[in-house]
Amino acid sequence: xxxxxxxxxxxxxxxxxxxxxxxxxxxxxxxxxxxxxxxxxxxxxxxxxxxxxxxxxxxxxxxxxxxxxxxxxxxxxxxxxxxxxxxxxxxxxxxxxxxxxxxxxxxxxxxxxxxxxxxxxxxxxxxxxxxxxxxxxxxxxxxxxxxxxxxxxxxxxxxxxxxxxxxxxxxxxxxxxxxxxxxxxxxxxxxxxxxxxxxxxxxxxxxxxxxxxxxxxxxxxxxxxxxxxxxxxxxxxxxxxxxxxxxxxxxxxxxxxxxxxxxxxxxxxxxxxxxxxxxxxxxxxxxxxxxxxxxxxxxxxxxxxxxxxxxxxxxxxxxxxxxxxxxxxxxxxxxxxxxxxxxxxxxxxxxxxxxxxxxxxxxxxxxxxxxxxxxxxxxxxxxxxxxxxxxxxxxxxxxxxxxxxxxxxxxxxxxxxxxxxxxxxxxxxxxxxxxxxxxxxxxxxxxxxxxxxxxxxxxxxxxxxxxxxxxxxxxxxxxxxxxxxxxxxxxx
Numbered sequence: 157x158x159x160x161x162x163x164x165x166x167x168x169x170x171x172x173x174x175x176x177x178x179x180x181x182x183x184x185x186x187x188x189x190x191x192x193x194x195x196x197x198x199x200x201x202x203x204x205x206x207x208x209x210x211x212x213x214x215x216x217x218x219x220x221x222x223x224x225x226x227x228x229x230x231x232x233x234x235x236x237x238x239x240x241x242x243x244x245x246x247x248x249x250x251x252x253x254x255x256x257x258x259x260x261x262x263x264x265x266x267x268x269x270x271x272x273x274x275x276x277x278x279x280x281x282x283x284x285x286x287x288x289x290x291x292x293x294x295x296x297x298x299x300x301x302x303x304x305x306x307x308x309x310x311x312x313x314x315x316x317x318x319x320x321x322x323x324x325x326x327x328x329x330x331x332x333x334x335x336x337x338x339x340x341x342x343x344x345x346x347x348x349x350x351x352x353x354x355x356x357x358x359x360x361x362x363x364x365x366x367x368x369x370x371x372x373x374x375x376x377x378x379x380x381x382x383x384x385x386x387x388x389x390x391x392x393x394x395x396x397x398x399x400x401x402x403x404x405x406x407x408x409x410x411x412x413x414x415x416x417x418x419x420x421x422x423x424x425x426x427x428x429x430x431x432x433x434x435x436x437x438x439x440x441x442x443x444x445x446x447x448x449x450x451x452x453x454x455x456x457x458x459x460x461x462x463x464x465x466x467x468x469x470x471x472x473x474x475x476x477x478x479x480x481x482x483x484x485x486x487x488x489x490x491x492x493x494x495x496x497x498x499x500x501x502x503x504x505x506x507x508x509x510x511x512x513x514x515x516x517x518x519x520x521x522x523x524x525x526x527x528x529x530x531x532x533x534x535x536x537x538x539x540x541x542x543x544x545x546x547x548x549x550x551x552x553x554x555x556x557x558x559x560x561x562x563x564x565x566x567x568x569x570x571x572x573x574x575x576x577x578x579x580x581x582x583x584x585x586x587x588x589x590x591x592x593x594x595x596x597x598x599x600x601x602x603x604x605x606x607x608x609x610x611x612x613x614x615x616x617x618x619x620x621x622x623x624x625x626x627x628x629x630x631x632x633x634x635x636x637x638x639x640x641x642x643x644x645x646x647x648x
Contacts, residue, residue: 158190161584163269164257168244168284169276170200170211174305178336179275180218182577187233188226191581197260201242201253211239236264244276244284250291257293268298271583275305282321289325303332303583306397307388308592311608312601319594328594332583337398337501338590339575341564342534346405346503347414349532349540356530357410359507362486366527367635369504369643370402372492373626376499377453378470382461389468391444391608394492400427400600401592403488406503407478416589420596427599429480438607443630444616445471447495450623457619467616470494473631474607475638487638491631495623497646501534504643515555526557529643538572539563 165183167175186192200211212234219230240256242249261268272288274281281304287293294300302322309315322331337343350357359365372394378385385393407426411418433441447470449455456462456470471493478484507528516524529543541561548554564572573581582590621628626646635641 159585160193160195161186161191161581162195162264162266163271163584164260164264164266165196165198165271165273166253166257167198167200167273167275168242168280169202169274170239171202171204171206171214172275174275175200176214176218178574178576179273179580180215181222182574182580184219184222184230184233185574185577186581186584188222188229191584195264195266196236197264197266198237199253199256199260200237200239201244203241203243205241206239208237208239212237244280244287247287247291250287250293254291254293266298268295270295270298271301271303273303278305278307278309278318282318285322285325294325299330299586300326301330301332301583301586302326303334303580305334307392308333308397308597309601310392311605312598315597315601319597323594329588331594332579332588333592333594333597334579335397335401335590335592336575336579338401338592339573339578340501340534341572342532342538343402343405344590346402346532347419351410351414361482362484364507365486365505366508367486367506367638367640368406368488369506370399370406370488370490370502371504371642371644372399372501373496374492374494374499375496377447377495377623378456378459378462382459385470386462386466386468390470390472390492390494391604391611395472395474395490396600396604397592397597399490399492400430400603401596402503403430403476403490404596406505407483407488409482414589416587419589420593424593424595424599426478426480427596427603429478429483430599430603431477431479432603433606435606435610438610441476441634442472442474442607443628443634444469444611445473445493445621445628445631446616446618447471447493448619448622450495453495453623455619467611467618469611469616471496471621471627471631473627473634475634489635489640489642491627491642493621493627497624497626500536502644503532503534505530505532506640506643515553525555531643533563537563538569 167179169175183192183198215237216230216234238256238260240253242253257270274284285302309318350360404423404426408422409425411422446456446468449458457464457466473491476488476490509525509527513525525545526543531541533539533541539562541559543557543559545555546558548556579590632642
């Protein structure tokens with residue numbers, strides 16, 4: 157049975173696109189499943205001068221497509237929403253906000269539980285946190301939790317300053333840094349796959365694994381995010397958070413227990429052992445790209461809002477190395493980019509071939525044993541596949557690769573919580589397993605900063621890949637130098 161959670165939510169940035177597309181529908185799903193029932197209230201804040209009724213209408217529209225038969229539930233759910241116009245830089249506005257939160261706390265018998273969600277420009281994060289404390293919105297009764305969206309800083313220095321501002325009000329265990337990739341079903345399955353199966357974990361090391369490949373591919377370009385994206389780029393937007401979070405789960409040691417504290421300890425240990433490159437090492441182990449014009453659409457530099465001389469990368473590929481006993485000598489190859497062949501996320505774990513191919517001697521063909529590959533399909537389909545070698549059907553004795561696979565069926569896929577639904581529930585429960593700790597963020601920035609500083613002083617040869625490809629040629633050459641190739645490649 158679902159456990160009812162009680163809280164007053166305050167959404168800073170309630171008029172934003174993320175709130176309408178993800179947050180309100182996710183909260184409604186929690187309501188439908190019984191994780192929210194009667195004892196909750198949601199306050200939306202922004203500069204817009206809306207009434208409660210206008211805000212309720214916006215929320216109702218955002219959840220209208222979930223279930224036609226849920227109209228009665230939707231009406232009751234929306235009645236828990238309230239609105240207050242708020243300038244986060246004006247301390248006087250916090251008194252009115254506190255008065256409303258206190259009123260709703262008593263009205264809904266919430267018990268002092270306050271959850272503040274910051275879904276707005278990150279330059280306001282620190283100021284909001286400081287004002288929440290100075291103006292008395294942090295309560296002694298119940299809990300106070302702060303949920304914040306990325307980006308968390310632009311580099312290590314700015315991230316450290318932001319963290320100091322947040323921790324002057326909130327303790328580390330009260331801060332929930334959202335990374336929606338950590339809410340994805342198959343990312344959370346990494347730990348179940350590794351630590352729930354002796355056959356997998358016993359081979360999860362440099363004795364048996366040759367390399368690990370992580371691909372986060374996007375089919376679309378920057379679309380309407382150009383103004384943000386051009387100040388960020390693929391390295392900051394994808395590698396520093398999503399990809400390094402996935403890497404830490406793949407590389408971590410087994411935690412003492414499956415608790416948020418123990419899992420975070422091991423993720424931090426893994427990121428501490430990630431080799432921070434020198435500038436010359438970064439130049440040899442990372443490549444970047446920017447998409448050109450294709451049959452339809454513009455090249456990146458011609459997108460609306462992008463400077464004609466922009467050197468912002470829309471593609472990154474790199475080789476990561478760990479300096480620890482488990483992973484010494486095993487490269488982790490990563491790549492991500494926009495306007496690639498398709499939209500998907502996958503992890504390919506490539507195992508070492510047998511030292512001796514005993515089947516090669518009697519074979520008359522050139523076929524040789526292929527490497528075993530464990531593939532974790534994150535999206536759009538969810539599942540696993542293990543490529544093994546088997547005997548070909550027929551006379552003689554030749555081998556061929558076959559797949560042992562499992563994929564979620566359509567009915568079960570419908571039951572899988574959306575990432576924001578899962579993460580909002582975890583924040584209500586006080587479970588920070590799938591949120592990034594400050595130490596994880598810090599080590600990720602220290603790794604990325606070297607690459608970013610190098611690229612900021614180099615003049616790249618952009619654009620250097622076509623839409624519909626899997627990135628620039630240099631991405632393939634990165635693996636070819638180690639006598640490997642990307643497991644997923646286009647049949648061209």
